[in-house]
Each structure stands twice: as structure tokens, then as C-alpha cells.
Amino acid sequence: MQQKENEKKQAGFFSFIITFVFMFVTWIILSGYFEPLLLGLGVVSSLAIAWFFHDLLFAGATVQDVKVFLRFCQYAPWLIVEIIKANFHLLFLVFHPRMHQLIDPHIIQFQTGLKSDIAITTLANAITLTPGTVTITANAEGGFRVHAIDRQSAQGLPGVMRDRVAHVYGENR
Amino acid sequence: MTIFINILAVAFLLTGLVSFLGGAVGIMRMPDFYSRLHPAGKLDTLGIFTMVAGLVIYNFHHLSFGMVLLSIKMFLIVFFVFLASPTATHSIVDAGMRAGLRPWTKKKEKE
Amino acid sequence: MIYFFSCIAVGLCLIMILPLYRCLMGPTVLDRLVGVNAIGSKTVVLLLLIGYLYERVDMFVDIALAYAFLNFVAVLAASRYFHKRKGLYEESFME
Structure with a gap:
């Protein structure tokens, strides 16, 4: 005690x-x-x-969380490159004259299996920042509902992005 | 060196302007409210990022300690926007779902 | 270069007209909110450019930062306020 x-x-x-x-x-x-x-x-x-x-912003932080921060610093440039690549796809869609035939909005659901709140929040933010997909709901068990604008941008989910986020927060199991 | 910095800054600023224009046109053209959020939330984020990067590159003309601090402050804006923009988008989507707005789909249009 | 900055600023002001149309004519309240958010994010960059035109960037950076915060809080508060107003929309599928 x-x-x-x-x-x-x-x-x-x-x-x-x-x-x-x-x-x-x-x-x-x-x-x-x-x-x-x-x-x-x-x-x-x-x-x-x-x-x-001090119990509000970094509640329960320990020395090991410094490693998480360092891994997050490696993850951020990858995210920025991914955002820039995917944005050109959305730009192409927006300026296309026959846009209404190209887009196909639909809602997909999937289970990620992430545990901690901060990992789920980071993944939801990353999905929303990557063009073509917007997180609608994300519950505490790691289940996601995502609104995707066409079939192509919905294919890659959860995939690589989930593995990256899981690696940052050490949840590779 | 000066002309190089200028060309880089102009390129970044024009990219940001095109991205902002794409966001605005997307808000005009998309069929329903959920798909309008895609260009609004994300092309604007990319636009702010590229335009601020161009302005920071322009700062290299008068390199001093104050200017470096100023550039860090500018990137603080970008960092904050990267955190805040998905949150705002998610909040609007959530409001739409709770209010019961129906998403636009292609099949419904054909019938 | 300052001349180029003013051209970019005028271009941003022209781009702002399109979300303004969405703000005025939007079918639902949330469409108007999306338009307001888009105008706000363009205003942040416009404030920085005005700072370069007046050669007081150190002052205008603070204003732009405060404007970004204010824009975020405004969108958050408005969407939290409107998500219980079911009668505002013409079609409702969740009863």
C-alpha cells in the first residue's frame, strides 16, 4: 500500500x-x-x-512515455507526406467536370483492436486528416465508423495507418 | 540565393492558393453536407500548411534570432490547426448524425 | 515580392466568396457552419499576409494565432449547440 x-x-x-x-x-x-x-x-x-x-494535461505520465514521444516524432513526417499525397487525389476529384459520377459516398465499419484512448484518438485524427475519409464515431473498444467519399480511398483502411499508430503506442499484439 | 528563396516561396504560396481554391470549389459543388466536409476540412489544412511554409521560407531573407522565433510561432499555428481541424470536422459530423441528416448516396439518385 | 503578396491576398479574398455563398444559401445550418469554418481558415493566412504588407509580422502573428483559436472554439460551440435541434432539418431518418 x-x-x-x-x-x-x-x-x-x-x-x-x-x-x-x-x-x-x-x-x-x-x-x-x-x-x-x-x-x-x-x-x-x-x-x-x-x-x-498537472493531473489534467499529462496525467499519469512516466519516464517511458518519453520513448512514445520520440516514436511519435518519427510518425509525424510520414503522416504529413501521406496527407500531401492523398490531397492531390481529392483536388483531382474536386476539379473534375463529371465529379458526380466519380464520387460514391458510403459508410464503412471496422474493428481495429486498439486499447488505449490516446491511440484511438490519434488514429481517428489521422483518418480524418487523410483526404477521402472522415471518422464519424470511434468507441472505446476500437470500433470505427468512417465516411468515405469513393471506393478507392476506402480500400486502404485500416491497414498501414493502424499498424503505424499501434507501433507508436507499443500495442503490436 | 535570393532568387532561389523567392522562387521557392512563390511556388509554395501558389500551391497553397490552388489548394484553398480546391476547398472552396469543393464546398460549392459537392452534393451533400457530409461530402462537403471532405474538401472543407482537409484541403484547408493543407493550404494553411503550404502557405505558412512559403512565408517561413521567405523569412530566410533576413536571418536573425527574432526571425527564427517568429518562424517557430508561425509553425505553432500550423501545429494547432493540425490538431484542431479534425476535431472541428468530427464535431460537425457528429452534430449531423445526431440531428439525423441522411447521407447522399448514388443508388438513391438512380431510382 | 510585396506586390506579389498583395496579389495573393486579393486572390484569397476572391476565393472567400465561394464559401460565403454556402453560408448564405446553405440548405441546413451545418452547411453554413462548414462555410464559416472555411472562411476562418483562409482569414488566418490573410492576417499573416497583411502583416507582411505592413512590415509588422511579429504583431500580426499573435493576431492570427488568436484568430485560429477563436475559429476553433466558435465551430465547436456552435456544433455542440445545434446537435439537439431536430426540427431544423427538412429530412430526418432517426426519429
Whole structure:
């Protein structure tokens, strides 16, 4: 019991540190002044916000989550390239004179088997950002309903994108 | 070097403009509300990304610490839009589903 | 280059007319919301371009950031508000 309490306290301290660093970096980027008075004010307000809200933004963060963040940094450029590639398909559709024969909106359902909330949220965001598909609902068991604009863009789901997201959050089982 | 930066910035800005134009035309032409969300939500995201990238490349003309900070701030906008745009799209879709709007399909048109 | 920026800004303003048509003529309320969102995302870039024209980018970046936040919150609040209004739409299949 004592040990569990201790672990909980440690996790709270780590998320406090992460929140403080995040807030302070945002302060520096947004203000752009480096006078001691303004930096001191930034430290004070970041400390206050980190004290009150450390269980809100990065709740239960541990040291292992740094690895998840690094893997996310590898995943983001791939996502951007994918978005740019898929956007040209949508541009072609939009400017096509006989667009109404080309598009075929329909709703598909599939099961992904992802567990954690953040993985499901990331996958839903990625599906919505990839043109041709919009997430309608995503429930806690990993079931998705997706509105796709034509048959071609619906083919690739869930497929590669699900594997990438599962790899980022370490859910490869 | 100057002309190179200019050409790159112009290319990015024009790509963004074409993408914004595609989004606007898509909003006009698509048959129903669900398919209108596809160009609205995503071509606009790509447009903001490319246009801000072009402006950041233009910033390289006067390279200084303030300009680097400014470029980071511009990319903060892009980062925020990448987070917020799917959320807004999903929220609108959810509202449509709850209100009971029927999706447009091809078969219905033929009958 | 500044001349080119002003041309791009005018082009963006012309593009905004198309979503504005959707805002005014949209069959449902949510169509109007989509149009408002599209206009807002174009305005963010337009504010940055205006910053380059006035040579005060450091000031206009903050305005653009605040506008992006405001646009997001407006769309979120409006769609949360309208999803219970069943009588607003002419066709309804979920009863």
C-alpha cells in the first residue's frame, strides 16, 4: 500500500515537471523577450499552472512515455507526406467536370483492436486528416465508423495507418 | 540565393492558393453536407500548411534570432490547426448524425 | 515580392466568396457552419499576409494565432449547440 502511494506520488511529480517545461517553452516562444523580470514572471506563472493542472494535461505520465514521444516524432513526417499525397487525389476529384459520377459516398465499419484512448484518438485524427475519409464515431473498444467519399480511398483502411499508430503506442499484439 | 528563396516561396504560396481554391470549389459543388466536409476540412489544412511554409521560407531573407522565433510561432499555428481541424470536422459530423441528416448516396439518385 | 503578396491576398479574398455563398444559401445550418469554418481558415493566412504588407509580422502573428483559436472554439460551440435541434432539418431518418 505504502509503495503504491509512493509510485503514485512519483508519477505525479514527473507529470508536474513535464507540464512545467511545456508551459515555460510555450511562454518563451510566445513572448520573445529575455529580460530577467519577464522570465521570472514566466517561471512563476508556469509553476502555478503546473501545480494546479498537472493531473489534467499529462496525467499519469512516466519516464517511458518519453520513448512514445520520440516514436511519435518519427510518425509525424510520414503522416504529413501521406496527407500531401492523398490531397492531390481529392483536388483531382474536386476539379473534375463529371465529379458526380466519380464520387460514391458510403459508410464503412471496422474493428481495429486498439486499447488505449490516446491511440484511438490519434488514429481517428489521422483518418480524418487523410483526404477521402472522415471518422464519424470511434468507441472505446476500437470500433470505427468512417465516411468515405469513393471506393478507392476506402480500400486502404485500416491497414498501414493502424499498424503505424499501434507501433507508436507499443500495442503490436 | 535570393532568387532561389523567392522562387521557392512563390511556388509554395501558389500551391497553397490552388489548394484553398480546391476547398472552396469543393464546398460549392459537392452534393451533400457530409461530402462537403471532405474538401472543407482537409484541403484547408493543407493550404494553411503550404502557405505558412512559403512565408517561413521567405523569412530566410533576413536571418536573425527574432526571425527564427517568429518562424517557430508561425509553425505553432500550423501545429494547432493540425490538431484542431479534425476535431472541428468530427464535431460537425457528429452534430449531423445526431440531428439525423441522411447521407447522399448514388443508388438513391438512380431510382 | 510585396506586390506579389498583395496579389495573393486579393486572390484569397476572391476565393472567400465561394464559401460565403454556402453560408448564405446553405440548405441546413451545418452547411453554413462548414462555410464559416472555411472562411476562418483562409482569414488566418490573410492576417499573416497583411502583416507582411505592413512590415509588422511579429504583431500580426499573435493576431492570427488568436484568430485560429477563436475559429476553433466558435465551430465547436456552435456544433455542440445545434446537435439537439431536430426540427431544423427538412429530412430526418432517426426519429
